[in-house]
Amino acid sequence: MRVAYWPGCVSRGFTPELHGSMAKVAPLLDIELVELNRGNCCGAGVIAEHNQELADTLNARTFALAQQTDGVMMMNICSTCQGSQSECQQRLDANSEYRNRINDTLRSDGLRYEKGVVNKNFLWVLVEDIGLDQLKTMVKRPLQDLKVGPFYGCYIVRPRDRLGIGSDAPRDRYLQQLIEALGGTVIDYAGAYKCCGFPIITMNKDASLKQAGTHLGDALDADADCLVTPCPLCHLNLDLQQPLAERVVGRDLGLPVLHLPQLVGLALGLDPKELGMARHVVKPTSVIDWSESVVASV
């Protein structure tokens, strides 16, 4: 399956292990990534906060580039990209006059957005296009006895109607379904659908880190070995900022946080190191020990 692949900014910036692990995992899943390296930042909601039309036009540009490829859809690996882009797409698709206005701006570059681009996060692709049954057959190292807490990121679960979440597509349960399909144990804890706090890290650092620290603590109390997230921005607050979050919530945490492709990669038999897990701020010792013990037992 060929997809127009939008890696986003942070996966090539402060979480290079995300982009890297996606590149390792894709061929194992028979996903061919046509990278949209001409695409621009989705604006992460911040550009829309400054000027909605600017954000919509910038994303229409990326959509138009995706539509020029022969990919069957556009795929992203970031909850925030998914949410910001879906928000812009909702406006673009809802109103032809508005779409024409935006396309007018793109015209001089020979670009045009046609209504209805299919833009899916890797998580949705795994469940809806590859299928969990198919995925189960590819698992080489079941995540047996690995207790994983799902952490979605706001942008991929709300608002439900915009993101196409419903009883026929329970996209807000996909992480749990995936963890189980890979053989792991799902940890049910309070923070799975809450905000990591990242968007206000520069505005109210204490409140921001209190959110991250609380969710990490709740997951630990529920006996999680690690969290998994499809959002690199959540990863920044949960992993990169974890030493600071410990200070705010007044407890030791040390909970590893995996990117989604890393968790999939582990189950598909890839080595933790080649999945970039050595690059996390919180050493994923529990996960690596687990994976070594599994390898040793095979």
Added chain:
Amino acid sequence: MPEFTLKIRRFLPESGEAAYWQDYTVDLEGHRSVLEGILTAKADQDGTIGIRCSCRAAICGSCGVRINGRAALACKTHLEEALEGSESEDGEIVVEPMGNMPVIKDLIVDMDAVHWKKIQRVTPWLLPEGDPPEREYVVPHEAMVDVTQSMACIQCGACVSDCLSMEVDPDFIGPAALAKAYRFVGDPRDGQHSERLNDLAEDPAGIYDCTHCFNCIEACPKGVAPMNQIMRLRRAAGDDYEINDRNNGNRHERAFTSLIRDNGLLWEAELLPRSYGGDSFFGKFAPAAGLELVDSLPSITRAVLRRKVTPMGALKPHKIPKEDLAQVQQIYEKIESQDDRFELNLYIVGEEVEGDTEVAVETEGSSA
């Protein structure tokens, strides 16, 4: 008639007893509301259940509760719909009091202590300037349409209940009150726009304390989308009134927006210092940026040690190709040079109905 089991959280603070769960099974048709379920249980089984309600038609905003963990109006939620959203294995519909507010009894929360205090905080009345006109105020139609969404609020407190910022920072003015603030900031008759915006931008618990989690949009039963109103307040504060707030809100937005204009992609290493020190290359040398750097050293050191961030990566932005960057900059130029920001509000204009033309063609064909 089908049976529904309501699992209701019972709590009477002055009793000194801990909160507990109690199940009530009611025989009602699925299209009847959760409120009717609660009232039926109260009438037939247990008169001590505490619930506040009045209109039963999603107008008065009295019966806000949490159903299966999410804030909603009990009168606007069908039993069958609530059952579908149930995560309990036994198919129980879990009904709790709203969050972020103290419980008075069972499903009744103290709206005065939180919600109404916050509404009062934003001066929720018109502050006109100068003498009143001889007859009525004349207001452009578009201006009033613009504030209709924030005016649709029925003060039920559902957004306050589920606000994730307020959960960690109870001082946060919050979604309902800030949506109410936009109602006056967007009203041309009000003469205190600048004062209102200055107040809300400079308050550490104001517009920049919203974490953009969409929970209030999801919770609101009337489509007010409070978070969107907060973002409109930010646009007005930052761009119309150029308020350079002490919370780094506007600096962050400007730094972000100009980094994308200059590189096409985000340069995180530059975003943080500029958010504190100002939107230029020299921002990182400002004292505020220095202080922040020192404060964040535990994270930065570990990120460098773990080769998550390399010094080269931090010093050099990743950019999109030159021709593409030129396209991005052209987009910026065109849109930023417009006199007015253009905002499409789907609450007001609605979504186009699919396939109007096709239906017309079909009808023609079938009649032929």
